Amino acid sequence: MTPLLTIRGIHSFYGKIEALKGIDLQVHEGEIVALLGSNGAGKSTTLKTISGIVRPSSGDVLLHGQSLVGWAPHQIVEAGIIHVPEGRRIFAGLTVRENLELGGFTQRKEKAAIAEGIEQAFALFPRLKERSEQMGGTLSGGEQQMLAICRGLMARPKLLMLDEPSMGLAPIIVVEIMNIIREINRQGTTILLIEQNAKAALKLAHRGYVMETGRIVMENKADVLRADDTIVKAYLGA
Amino acid sequence: MDILVQTLADGLVIGAFYSLIALGYTMVFGIIKLLNFAHGDLYMLGAFVGYTLLSVLGGDSSGGGLMGILIVLLLTMVIVGVIGMGIERVAYRPLLLAPRLSILITAIGVSLFLENGSMIVWGAQYQVYPLQLSHDGISLLGAKITYVQIGLVFISALLMLGLHLFINRSLYGKAMRAIALDQTACHLMGIHVHKVIGLTFFIGASLAAGAGTMAGAYYGTVNFMMGFVIGLKAFTAAVLGGIGSIPGAMLGGLLLGMMETAGTFIFGGSWKDVVAFSLLIMILVLKPTGIMGEKVTERM
Numbered sequence: 001m002t003p004l005l006t007i008r009g010i011h012s013f014y015g016k017i018e019a020l021k022g023i024d025l026q027v028h029e030g031e032i033v034a035l036l037g038s039n040g041a042g043k044s045t046t047l048k049t050i051s052g053i054v055r056p057s058s059g060d061v062l063l064h065g066q067s068l069v070g071w072a073p074h075q076i077v078e079a080g081i082i083h084v085p086e087g088r089r090i091f092a093g094l095t096v097r098e099n100l101e102l103g104g105f106t107q108r109k110e111k112a113a114i115a116e117g118i119e120q121a122f123a124l125f126p127r128l129k130e131r132s133e134q135m136g137g138t139l140s141g142g143e144q145q146m147l148a149i150c151r152g153l154m155a156r157p158k159l160l161m162l163d164e165p166s167m168g169l170a171p172i173i174v175v176e177i178m179n180i181i182r183e184i185n186r187q188g189t190t191i192l193l194i195e196q197n198a199k200a201a202l203k204l205a206h207r208g209y210v211m212e213t214g215r216i217v218m219e220n221k222a223d224v225l226r227a228d229d230t231i232v233k234a235y236l237g238a
Numbered sequence: 239m240d241i242l243v244q245t246l247a248d249g250l251v252i253g254a255f256y257s258l259i260a261l262g263y264t265m266v267f268g269i270i271k272l273l274n275f276a277h278g279d280l281y282m283l284g285a286f287v288g289y290t291l292l293s294v295l296g297g298d299s300s301g302g303g304l305m306g307i308l309i310v311l312l313l314t315m316v317i318v319g320v321i322g323m324g325i326e327r328v329a330y331r332p333l334l335l336a337p338r339l340s341i342l343i344t345a346i347g348v349s350l351f352l353e354n355g356s357m358i359v360w361g362a363q364y365q366v367y368p369l370q371l372s373h374d375g376i377s378l379l380g381a382k383i384t385y386v387q388i389g390l391v392f393i394s395a396l397l398m399l400g401l402h403l404f405i406n407r408s409l410y411g412k413a414m415r416a417i418a419l420d421q422t423a424c425h426l427m428g429i430h431v432h433k434v435i436g437l438t439f440f441i442g443a444s445l446a447a448g449a450g451t452m453a454g455a456y457y458g459t460v461n462f463m464m465g466f467v468i469g470l471k472a473f474t475a476a477v478l479g480g481i482g483s484i485p486g487a488m489l490g491g492l493l494l495g496m497m498e499t500a501g502t503f504i505f506g507g508s509w510k511d512v513v514a515f516s517l518l519i520m521i522l523v524l525k526p527t528g529i530m531g532e533k534v535t536e537r538m
Binding site: 073 | 409412413415416419420422423424425426427428429430431
């Protein structure tokens, strides 16, 4: 079966700096895949390359076998890939509801789908419903992360890419977010997850990749990676 | 009392024109952080396109009645709106990632192009608008307010109300506000950012063109340089209201129009521009963020 997402030999540059030096990666339908590594390993660049924000200098990104290289970011979203960026980047000056509506921009032809998506988001996080008319910027960090995830789901993605959803959040909130990610996956969305918190991510994921300075240095089942203390210590520092 | 009311009424008409132009300034600034110094020339273009349409369609007789005038106004707004979108596509979009100074200089170039292009097409002399508006009106507290003035303010208010609803209620309006906040996040939401920017230019240009046609009919003459000073005034209005803020542009335009008219009455007609631009300097010194503007940290 063709994987949902295939990345083949991706090289990406920031100016003259080569941030990705030939990445190969696959995500199968229904999986949670964790992408691990220390700061500057190229995890975020990998996601940005997939979502079309960064253009690779060579290599290919395939969704269901179809190449996405050279597509504009909005076309990639329409194709079914959503990237929830690092730092959440919700629209601070718009209300929670407006944030969600904009998440459903690609679904704009179907008003009912947007309304339904908002209801689902509120069911997932009742706190967002209480704050639906509040400005996004007034939410706490955890609530903002919940909003960012829900905003991503509004586009009804086949693949949801989350960049450090636990960043800067209290441990108890992290647990809640991780549970929600599992729940979203159970409902049928494939997930590619970047995490600094390797242990938490590997508990959740089916498979994991470890990155170091622009390369993938390890790939295995999540429980194998988790069991191997040296890996965790050497690459993941936790 | 009658003089005060008269001043307010006259100022309101000019202020409505300023507001309509300032809206385009502020929307474009909000979304791509460009001070579009060619914006005043779209007002001029609106006046001339309306002039040509009226000459062709209405003839010199009666101007085709009220419906005819409104149709010309709408047509002008659409035509100049498309021109505004074309300007963005040709002149600004290739420079969106360039330093802000490049795009600012380009805007000045576009302004010169529009002014001189219009001079070639419509001539350098003042043209008389092919429309005679009635001078009838009502008396209010000793001041004379014409039906035309009421009509112009009413149409302007209608346009601004429409814009307000569009920005706050429609998905594209929300996308505009979102792009002003975080363009990258908008890309990631699947928003076709360039299309929305193009739409912003369309709306800004058509509002300025609407003001241009109305001003042409109101003052009776048009000229290829008529957009220059009023462009700067609208910029002043946008800064007064807080640049980037849409209600601010509406309020700033009306306030500037009334203050300028009051200043003209007190100091004399030759001081009109001095009053307006002194105000600009005062705002920049005392409250650079304007009345409704929010303090933002600059990110380049």
